[in-house]
Amino acid sequence: MTENVVVLGAGYAGAGTIKSLEDELNGEVDVDVTWISETDYHLVLHESHRCIRDPSVQEKIAIPVHEIKQPSTAFIQDEVVDIDTDAQEIALAESDTVEYDYLLVGLGSQTAFFGIDGLKEHALTLKSLDDALEIHDNIQQAAREASTNDPAQVVIGGAGLSGIQTAGEVAEFRDEHNAPIDIHLVEGLDQVLPNSDPELQGALRKRLEAAGVNIKCGEFIGEVDEETVYIGDEDELDYEVLVWTGGITGRDCMQDVDLDKDERNHRVHAEGNFQTDDERVFAIGDSALIDQPGDQPAPPTAQAAWQAAEVAGENLARAVRGQPLKTWTHKDKGTVVSVGEKAVAHDVMNMPIETFGGLPAKLLKKAIAARWINDVTGVGRAAKAWPDM
Numbered sequence: 307m308t309e310n311v312v313v314l315g316a317g318y319a320g321a322g323t324i325k326s327l328e329d330e331l332n333g334e335v336d337v338d339v340t341w342i343s344e345t346d347y348h349l350v351l352h353e354s355h356r357c358i359r360d361p362s363v364q365e366k367i368a369i370p371v372h373e374i375k376q377p378s379t380a381f382i383q384d385e386v387v388d389i390d391t392d393a394q395e396i397a398l399a400e401s402d403t404v405e406y407d408y409l410l411v412g413l414g415s416q417t418a419f420f421g422i423d424g425l426k427e428h429a430l431t432l433k434s435l436d437d438a439l440e441i442h443d444n445i446q447q448a449a450r451e452a453s454t455n456d457p458a459q460v461v462i463g464g465a466g467l468s469g470i471q472t473a474g475e476v477a478e479f480r481d482e483h484n485a486p487i488d489i490h491l492v493e494g495l496d497q498v499l500p501n502s503d504p505e506l507q508g509a510l511r512k513r514l515e516a517a518g519v520n521i522k523c524g525e526f527i528g529e530v531d532e533e534t535v536y537i538g539d540e541d542e543l544d545y546e547v548l549v550w551t552g553g554i555t556g557r558d559c560m561q562d563v564d565l566d567k568d569e570r571n572h573r574v575h576a577e578g579n580f581q582t583d584d585e586r587v588f589a590i591g592d593s594a595l596i597d598q599p600g601d602q603p604a605p606p607t608a609q610a611a612w613q614a615a616e617v618a619g620e621n622l623a624r625a626v627r628g629q630p631l632k633t634w635t636h637k638d639k640g641t642v643v644s645v646g647e648k649a650v651a652h653d654v655m656n657m658p659i660e661t662f663g664g665l666p667a668k669l670l671k672k673a674i675a676a677r678w679i680n681d682v683t684g685v686g687r688a689a690k691a692w693p694d695m
């Protein structure tokens with residue numbers, strides 16, 4: 307009997323799983339693979355901030371799915387609106403329902419607004435290519451309407467990986483276009499890149515400040531209206547462009563799905579082998595909270611999704627064949643963060659110095675993106691992307 311394996315999402319989780327599943331199946335005839343995502347391209351999301359400076363980078367980081375999958379894998383471009391785990395069916399916005407025998411959820415995450423008054427209404431977000439292009443357009447427009455005496459105020463809320471890298475690209479845009487822009491990076495916790503090593507935090511702060519980014523840490527954004535961001539009890543910043551990168555939550559379409567999930571953020575609980583409480587449904591990437599040794603789940607990073615996907619495809623094939631599943635453990639290979647043209651690397655495997663910048667960090671940042679693009683497509687696309695990463 308032919309088994310239907312369905313993979314949802316074309317991010318690191320989905321694209322990576324398709325690659326490893328196809329490799330593992332190696333043309334096995336009694337398995338049909340269907341890949342479903344709302345865009346017909348894979349977005350290298352961890353480099354999407356580059357499009358804020360230069361929209362033409364989209365050609366390098368939006369990779370058509372037909373360049374990734376094998377012809378035997380069916381692709382449906384549509385939005386997943388629900389999953390019925392009893393009927394083993396996926397409901398789509400436009401197309402007919404899709405049935406599955408085994409399913410992998412790799413739908414990523416969406417921006418969390420934490421109920422902050424006015425934030426959702428007024429802030430731009432960065433979770434897709436369209437988001438990045440919208441931020442570019444807004445910044446360009448605000449700069450056109452500003453002057454040296456009255457510069458455009460760009461406020462970025464949340465100094466995690468997305469916020470820091472966004473601030474770096476806005477600074478590059480400002481410098482390349484000699485644009486009158488003030489940049490403010492606001493973080494509620496005590497330092498940029500909260501919960502990371504102090505040496506890394508210090509190195510990032512130094513480069514952000516050198517790029518002319520005003521950093522405000524230690525007070526949370528409490529309210530936003532159409533002109534002003536209110537911070538803590540006393541502070542406020544007027545803005546022309548507000549970008550919110552302060553947190554993630556599970557996708558809305560997962561909210562009512564009958565799987566064991568975190569109550570607040572509806573990210574799906576999964577074992578180390580990616581199986582959820584329904585043995586036919588697997589979940590990885592930002593959509594999932596994957597059990598790991600210790601008390602923390604795997605982190606919501608491209609690095610973790612990429613690593614997990616390499617094993618997830620194999621486990622789907624093993625499930626189909628009734629073989630035992632492999633258990634995955636996340637290996638932290640360190641952190642590399644760009645601040646515009648510069649970068650900082652920390653705790654990168656086998657490097658004798660813990661935290662470093664300069665050309666080695668910049669090359670490492672490029673190499674990570676190029677390696678991923680090479681893994682999912684080939685060396686030609688990776689080489690094309692290299693100058694813009």
Ligand SMILES: Cc1cc2nc3c(=O)[nH]c(=O)nc-3n(C[C@H](O)[C@H](O)[C@H](O)COP(=O)(O)OP(=O)(O)OC[C@H]3O[C@@H](n4cnc5c(N)ncnc54)[C@H](O)[C@@H]3O)c2cc1C
Nearest residue numbers: 315316317318319344352385386414591592606607608609
């Ligand atoms: C600006 C930025 C910089 C980052 N920098 C880094 C970094 O330096 N290092 C790092 O490790 N991580 C970084 N991250 C985090 C990293 O990008 C995410 O952790 C990673 O993308 C998660 O992979 P994923 O496949 O789970 O989700 P995604 O990459 O978000 O993919 C989800 C996929 O599902 C599709 N989808 C979503 N909802 C639906 C639906 N309802 N129906 C159909 N399709 C749907 C999406 O279109 C997409 O194809 C960064 C993120 C951002 C935004």
